[in-house]
Ligand SMILES: Cc1ncc(COP(=O)(O)OP(=O)(O)O)c(N)n1
């Protein structure tokens with residue numbers, strides 16, 4: 001299946017509301033079924049983020065899991081995202097590379113992945129969000145964690161104040177709230193001014209991932 005071009009990827013990013021990070025579900029062995037369900041439910045961007053063994057996946061295992069996710073994303077018209085590694089994003093033909101504050105600088109990652117890949121940045125303070133909103137080469141950013149979360153141990157909550165500040169800043173790049181967001185908390189996140197969210201456990205641990213994604217999609221798309 002031919003990949004999306006740069007214009008199509010950026011159009012899809014602009015329209016994206018629901019971003020899911022999943023591990024490779026190695027123990028459950030159901031990555032393909034899980035991805036199919038989450039995408040059918042309305043996930044717009046699907047990132048492989050596997051730190052379940054306390055360390056990132058080996059490159060070959062990461063590429064194998066990305067192949068599974070990439071096929072599912074292509075079927076559903078969703079964007080495939082890689083976490084941290086520009087070389088893997090390039091090798092996997094990913095649409096998106098997500099970089100944290102301690103990952104590759106955006107300018108360096110851009111040299112590796114080229115112009116068509118969308119680059120995202122994590123931010124945890126108003127200063128970082130403001131930098132990500134203007135730094136050349138950044139296509140979107142995330143603000144969080146809204147609440148402390150076992151998915152990112154050791155990272156203190158930035159709270160909903162950061163969401164409020166980012167919403168008030170008039171940022172023109174797409175930005176997503178992340179961290180501790182579930183069905184019960186989504187209304188607070190939306191009320192704070194976000195209209196895009198990233199979730200992990202709310203879908204990866206759901207009994208019915210398709211229904212969980214559909215629940216978020218319905219509320220985020222109004
Ligand atoms: C979409 C999205 N937002 C934030 C993160 C977190 O990135 P980072 O701070 O680099 O932490 P790790 O995920 O690498 O542990 C993300 N991965 N994706």
Ligand SMILES: Cc1nc(C(=O)O)sc1CCOP(=O)(O)O
Pocket residue numbers: 021122123142143144145146149150151152155178179180181198199200201202
């Ligand atoms: C991967 C990650 N990054 C964060 C950040 O604030 O940058 S919070 C987070 C984990 C979010 O997981 P859950 O939806 O299960 O709480």
Ligand SMILES: [Mg+2]
Pocket residue numbers: 083084098099100103
């Ligand atoms: Mg990272």
